[in-house]
Amino acid sequence: MKKLLLVLVSFVVFSALHGQxxxxxxxxxxxxxxxxxxxxxxxxxxxxxxxxxxxxxxxxxxxxxxxxxxxxxxxxxxxxxxxxxxxVYTPPGGIFSSTGQITDENPVLTITNSTSKVLTLKLNKLVFTFTAGETRAVSVHPGIYRVIASAPRVIPMTGTDKLEKNLSYSWRFYLKDE
The missing domain is CATH 2.30.30.40 (SH3 Domains)
Structure with a gap:
């Protein structure tokens, strides 16, 4: 119960700090x-x-x-x-999909940029850039992240994800008209 309360309080504080x-x-x-x-x-x-x-x-x-x-x-x-x-509507749930257990304690994210644009992916203060068509794995510390994905002439996508230790995740950035 205490663990659930801590997670709930962390999420509320995180949401209040980052806002709409x-x-x-x-x-x-x-x-x-x-x-x-x-x-x-x-x-x-x-x-x-x-x-x-x-x-x-x-x-x-x-x-x-x-x-x-x-x-x-x-x-x-x-x-x-x-x-x-x-x-801007932020859908409930996370952006990243868990793909399974790993031996590394730090979560590993496999990001695929399936567009012809340069993707900028921001996880709190961490910033990653992906060229058109690039797939790359990045390792981050476990924790709760405000995620912002942006590209030129595209309305940015935002969300919040809790990335847990010993798990891998994936996400594909795509545009409906490409």
Missing amino acids: SYLGFVSRSVNLREGPGKEFNILLTLNAGTKIFIISQQAENEFLNVIDIESGTEGYVHRNYAKTEEA
Whole structure:
């Protein structure tokens, strides 16, 4: 019972920390920056009306973490210029499918990018990039991860996964129109 309560509390805390994601746009021409502040380098300039994926409305130093949908570039914009349009549905359950037991304590994820685009896969602060058609196995520490999969001109996919020790997982990134 205590274990179940701990898992439930961990999930609630994790959800509260990471929040809901949204589709939106920038209300004026703004700089997309590497970090949450004007002191960070400019990655690119977003024109007024540019569509963005708002990872969370939880601001850091008045800046929101967003993804420019056109380029797939992740960065930060000032919260005053990021406008939400609609909440992004996050399906219940995880993104990754368990494929069985392994001897390695760290979970191993086999990721297949079945698209013609470059895939960026973010697991909390870990970032992996997959070229078009690439399949690769990556090892991570056991734990609960906020997952964000993005590619240029594709609305990012998000979810939460609990990756357990001594298990392998797989996931295939694909687009319906390809």
